[in-house]
Amino acid sequence: MSNSVSRQIVLGIGNPERGDDAAGRKVARLLLQMAPDNVEVTEHDGEATALLARLDGAAAAYLIDACQSGAPAGTVYRFDVSAAALPQGLGGLSTHGFGLAEAVELARALGKLPARCIVYAIEGECFDLGAPLTPPASAAVAKVVQRLGSEIIDDMEPGRKPRCTNPT
Amino acid sequence: MARRTIKVDYLARVEGEGGLKVVVRDGKVASAELNIFEPPRFFEAFLRGRAFNEAPDITARICGICPVAYQMSAVHAMENALGITVTGSLRDLRRLIYCGEWIESHALHIYMLHAPDFLGYEGAIDMARDHGDVVRRGLSLKQAGNEIVTLLGGREIHPINVRIGGFYRAPRKRELAPLAEKLKWARDAALETVRWSSSLDFPERERDYTFVALRHGKEYPFNEGRISSNRGLDIAAAEYDDHFEETHVERSTALHSRFKGGGTYLTGPLARYNLNFDCLSPLAQDAAREAGLERNCSNPYRSIVVRAVEVLYACDEALRIISAYEEPDRPAVPVEPCAGSGYGATEAPRGLLYHHYRLESDGLIAQARIVPPTSQNQASIEEDLASYIGDFLDLPDDELRHRCEQTVRNYDPCISCSAHFLRLDLDRG
Numbered sequence: 001m002s003n004s005v006s007r008q009i010v011l012g013i014g015n016p017e018r019g020d021d022a023a024g025r026k027v028a029r030l031l032l033q034m035a036p037d038n039v040e041v042t043e044h045d046g047e048a049t050a051l052l053a054r055l056d057g058a059a060a061a062y063l064i065d066a067c068q069s070g071a072p073a074g075t076v077y078r079f080d081v082s083a084a085a086l087p088q089g090l091g092g093l094s095t096h097g098f099g100l101a102e103a104v105e106l107a108r109a110l111g112k113l114p115a116r117c118i119v120y121a122i123e124g125e126c127f128d129l130g131a132p133l134t135p136p137a138s139a140a141v142a143k144v145v146q147r148l149g150s151e152i153i154d155d156m157e158p159g160r161k162p163r164c165t166n167p168t
Numbered sequence: 169m170a171r172r173t174i175k176v177d178y179l180a181r182v183e184g185e186g187g188l189k190v191v192v193r194d195g196k197v198a199s200a201e202l203n204i205f206e207p208p209r210f211f212e213a214f215l216r217g218r219a220f221n222e223a224p225d226i227t228a229r230i231c232g233i234c235p236v237a238y239q240m241s242a243v244h245a246m247e248n249a250l251g252i253t254v255t256g257s258l259r260d261l262r263r264l265i266y267c268g269e270w271i272e273s274h275a276l277h278i279y280m281l282h283a284p285d286f287l288g289y290e291g292a293i294d295m296a297r298d299h300g301d302v303v304r305r306g307l308s309l310k311q312a313g314n315e316i317v318t319l320l321g322g323r324e325i326h327p328i329n330v331r332i333g334g335f336y337r338a339p340r341k342r343e344l345a346p347l348a349e350k351l352k353w354a355r356d357a358a359l360e361t362v363r364w365s366s367s368l369d370f371p372e373r374e375r376d377y378t379f380v381a382l383r384h385g386k387e388y389p390f391n392e393g394r395i396s397s398n399r400g401l402d403i404a405a406a407e408y409d410d411h412f413e414e415t416h417v418e419r420s421t422a423l424h425s426r427f428k429g430g431g432t433y434l435t436g437p438l439a440r441y442n443l444n445f446d447c448l449s450p451l452a453q454d455a456a457r458e459a460g461l462e463r464n465c466s467n468p469y470r471s472i473v474v475r476a477v478e479v480l481y482a483c484d485e486a487l488r489i490i491s492a493y494e495e496p497d498r499p500a501v502p503v504e505p506c507a508g509s510g511y512g513a514t515e516a517p518r519g520l521l522y523h524h525y526r527l528e529s530d531g532l533i534a535q536a537r538i539v540p541p542t543s544q545n546q547a548s549i550e551e552d553l554a555s556y557i558g559d560f561l562d563l564p565d566d567e568l569r570h571r572c573e574q575t576v577r578n579y580d581p582c583i584s585c586s587a588h589f590l591r592l593d594l595d596r597g
Contacts (some may be wrong), residue, residue, distance in 0.1 A: 045325060047232070049276065049307055050314070100295060109296035110304060 007058045008063050008152070009114075010041040011051070013065040013100060019131035020124025022072070023141050024064035026133060027120070030145045031152075039152060051103035052112065060116040060155060062148055064121055066124040066137070073125035074136030084115045116155065120144050172494060172561075175450045176569055186581070190553055190572055192561060194409045196522040200553035202474050202576065203544055204420040215536035220246050220505055220527050221332050227328050227523070227538065231582060233276070236269035237316060237516030239330040240391055241538075245523040247333045247508025248405070250503055257496040258334040259391075261320060265327070266327065266390040266480040266514075268316025272324075273517035274437075274475040274482075275313060278365060282506040284573035286368040304365065305357050309479065312354035316486060319347055327420040334500030344490045351490070353485025355483035358454055362476040366459035371571075373556045377548070379439035388481055391514050395441055397433065408522050414539065425544040432547035435519030436466060436579060439476045440596050441492060449488075452481040468552060468578040475580075505531025517542050518580050542581045549579055 012028025013023040017061040025043040044051060055061055063080040064111065067077070079086055085108075086101040100119070122140045133141065186204045190197060211230055215223060223242040228235035240262060247254065250421040280292040286337030289295040293423070296303040308338065314324040321327020329336050334557070349351060380401065393401050395411075403411060414423035416503040426432055433439075443461045456477045465474060507529040513522045519541030552575050562569045 045232075047325065048279070049310055050324070052307065053311060061289050102291075105293045106296055108295050110488075 001102055005108070006038070008039045008060040008062075008094045008156070009058045010035065010039060010062045010148070010152070011044045011054060011064070012042070013044045013046040013051070013061040015045065015062060016043075017051060017130055018112075019126040019128050020122070020134055020137040022133060023066045023122040023124060023137045024120075026138075026141045027064045027122075027144050027148065030141070031149060034145075034149055035152065036156065039156075044111060044158040046099055048099055048103040048106065051100065052107050052110075055103070055107045055114060055133050056112045057115040059137075060118075061114040062118045062120070063100060063104075064120045064122070064144060064148070068127075069121075069123060071123045072136070075119040075123040075135060076140050076147075077119075077123075078147075079119045079121070080117070081119050082115060086119060118148075118151070120148060172565075175362075185393055188553070188572060188576060190557055192475050193467050193582065195561060197448045197554050197558045197561075200274065200550050201419050201551075202549050204546070206420045207281045210274060210537045212538055215525075215533045217534050219247070220525070220531040220533060222502070223525065223533065223536070224330050225326075225333065228537070230332075230540075232325050233273050234269060234516045234518065234521075235326045235334045235383070236265050236321065236330075237505070237514060237521050238538075239327065240266060240514040241516075241521045241523040243330065243332050243511045243512070243595060244391060244514060245405075245510040245512030245525050246527075247503075248495060248512055249508040249527050250332070250506060251508075252333060252501060252503055254334055254501060256461070257338070257494055258500070259490045260493065261335060261338065261496075263390050264486055265317060265320040265330070265389075267486040267489070268313045268320065270482040270517050271313030271358075271479055271486075272310045272317065272478045273313070274424055274579075275306050275310035275361075277517075278361065278472055278475050278479070279303060279309075279578065279579075282574075282577050282581070283368070285570070285577060286370075286472070305360065309354055309357050309361065311490075312350050312357075313352060315347060319343060331500055333503045333583045334496070334498075336499060338496050340497055344493060348487060348490045350434075351483055351487050355451075355480065355487065358476065358480035358483045359451075362455045362459050362480055365473045365493045366461075366470065370467060370469045371413040371556070372467065373469060373559070375468075375555055376551070377438075377466055378427075378433040380433045380435050380520060380544070381439040382513060382520065385449065385492050386447065388444050388449075388485070389515050395513055395520065398442060405513040405522065408511065408539075409526070412544075413537075414543065420546065421544060422543050423539075423547050426547060432551055433544065434468075434548045435541050435544045436519075437478055437502065437519075438468060438470070438471050439519065440515060441465060441477065448477070448481050456482055471578050471580075473521075505529070515576055518542060518545070518582055520544060540582065542579070545579045545581065549581065552578070 012024040014024040016022045019054050028041050028043050036043050081104050116134050124137050176188050176386035189201045193201045224239040227238040227242045230238050284291050285296045318324045322329040379398045383396035384393035413423055413428050414425050417424050440462050459473050509526045511524050522539040524537040528534050
C-alpha cells in the first residue's frame, strides 16, 4: 500500500446481485487489470461508514456507483465532489438512507475527504435480484473504464499510457 | 372540528421504507399509524425445500445491520430440532460475534441516527460539522464491532463462517490478541458514550410497558434464556406461539405482534435492561448508575443511554471472552439431519428474534417462521406516538414532526427485517 500522502483509491460500489447496481463493481474489476500497481482498486458494498473509513487518508479517490436519476439507461455522469456535493436526485441505493452521497459529505464535515475526489455514476434501469447487467449499463461500464483509466493516469503522470487500454 | 395531520411520507434514519401518520382532532391525538410499505420479502417461503444447514446463510440476508442475529436464531432453532447443544469455547465464540454486532449496530444508531434528534440536527452530517470528535468516536466504535464480526464471521456484513453446530473455522488464540487491544480502546470509548449520551436532553415521558426479553439468569442475554416479561411471563422459545400472535393490518407489510388475548409489548434494549440489570458486568452497572439510570427505566427516549450501556457491556464481555478463550478441539459439533421441529429466540440489537423450523427426515425445511423485533414493536411504537405526542401539540408542525420521528427512532426500527409477509386473498369469481 502506498503512503497516505500519495495513496490513490478506486472504489466500485454496489450490490453484485442486483442487476445494474453491479455496474460500479464491474468497472473496478476491469480497472484492476490495467491500473498502476500503486493504485488500490477494490469493490465495496456502499455502506457509508465503511466507505468513510476507506476514504480516510487517501490523496485521491475515484468512486463509481449506479444511480437512478430518470435519465436514459447507460447515461454516464462525472462529478468532481472535491469542492461541491453530489447533486440531489441521483437516487443512489443505500441502507438507512446512508450511501455514497452521505459518505462524501460526512468525510467533508470530518475533514477526511481526499483532496481529489471524483464520482462516476452510471444510470441503471434494472435492479432486480439476480439480474445481469443490462446492455446499456454494460456499454456504460466499458466507457467509464476507458475514461477513468485515462483520468487516473493523467492525474498521476500526464502523458503516460495505462498498461492496458482494451478492457475485456 | 379542528383537524391537524402530521404526515411523514418517508421516515429518515431508519432501516427500510416506512412512514407515519398522526391525526389530531380537537387538540387530542385521534390516531397514530406507522406505515410500513417496504415490499414483502418472502424469506419464509424461500426457506421451504432448502436444506436445514442453509438456514443461517439464507436468513442472514434478511438484514445487513443484524445478520448475526438471524444466524444465531437460525442455528439455535435448528439445533433444538436436531437435539444438539453447543457448549464451551464454541458457545463463547457465539457470544463474542454477537458482541460485535451489538457494538456496530448500537454505535451506528446512537451516533448517526438517534443523536441528531437530541442535538437538533437534520442528520449526522450536520452534526459532524459541529461535533466532529463525537462522530469520529462513534465511527471508530462501530469499526471495533465490525472487526469482531469480520474476524469470527469472515466478513463484516453477512458473515459466512457461522454453521449449525458451531463455525466452519474457529480462530486461533493469537488472532484474538490484536482484537483485544482495539477493544480496550473501544471499552473506554463506550464508557465515554454512556456519559455523553446521559447529558442529552430527554423528554420526561414514561408508560407502564410490558417488557419482553430473554432472561438467562446468570448472563446478560445474547443467545440463550427464557422468554420473560416484567409481568411474570417465563416460557421457553417452543411456547412462543402459545402466548403471542401476529396479525396483518392494512397499513403495514409487516405483521403486528401482540399477546394472545390482547396487549402490546416492548422488546429491545429497554426490555433487556429492565429484566437483566443484575446480569450486566459491574462496570456497566456502575456506568448506568452514574448516568442516572435506575435499575428500571420506562422512558423510551433514554433508550439511547441504555444502548450505550449495552455497548459498554458488549466491549467488556468481548474482552472477558477473549481473555478466557481456549481453542476448541473442533470448530463445530457434527450434525445429522432428522425429522423434527425446532425453536430459537435470541436478542438482536433491536430485540427478540424468534425462529421456528419444521424439518423433514432428510433435513429439508418443511416450514419456517421468523418473527423479527420490529414486527413486535410496531404496536408499541404507535401507542407511544398516541400517548406522548399529545403533550407536544403546541409545537409548530416541523418540530412536532421531528418529535414524532424521534419517538419512532427510540426503537431503532429495522423495517427491512420486519416486512416479510403479505396476505393474498385470491378471488377467482
